[in-house]
Amino acid sequence: MNIQQGPPMFNMNHVLPGPSVSEALPINTQQFSTLTSQQRPQPFCDNNTLQMILENMNHMNSKLAKLDMLDDLCSIMASIESHFNIVKTEIKDIRYDLKQQSERITTEEYHYNIVESRVSGIEAENEKLQYENFELKEKLLEMQAHSMKYNLIFSGIKERSETE
Incomplete structure (x- = not known):
């Protein structure tokens, strides 16, 4: 910060040019004591x-x-001003970091949406496979029951002859 100074004011150290005090008042001190009150200088x-x-x-x-x-x-x-500049720099750094974090969050949200859609697809496929698995087990059970029907062996029952 620059401060402009105006014209020099009254300076006590500055000596004005001119005759010295002894030259300006050429009065002998011995003569001064003999002067009457009317003759004394003002x-x-x-x-x-x-x-x-x-x-x-x-x-x-x-x-x-x-x-x-x-x-x-x-x-x-x-x-x-120095402290203000430091704070200003810190705020600038914080804004830069905030911008980077915002971009990172946007990227992560995009990846999250991709993963979420994949998981939804996998869950739907899993439900479909579970249903097909259940259907296959039911068919297998039916086929086993049907094939076992003709393989039954009864014991302890007397057979009837046709002659009887």
């Missing part, structure tokens, strides 16, 4: 000016504190 700044400078400095300090907070917010936002 102070460089009055209280109102000092108060305004102090207010401006306080205002600039609050702006600088806000800029410091802005730097902290930028680092927090960078951290949040």
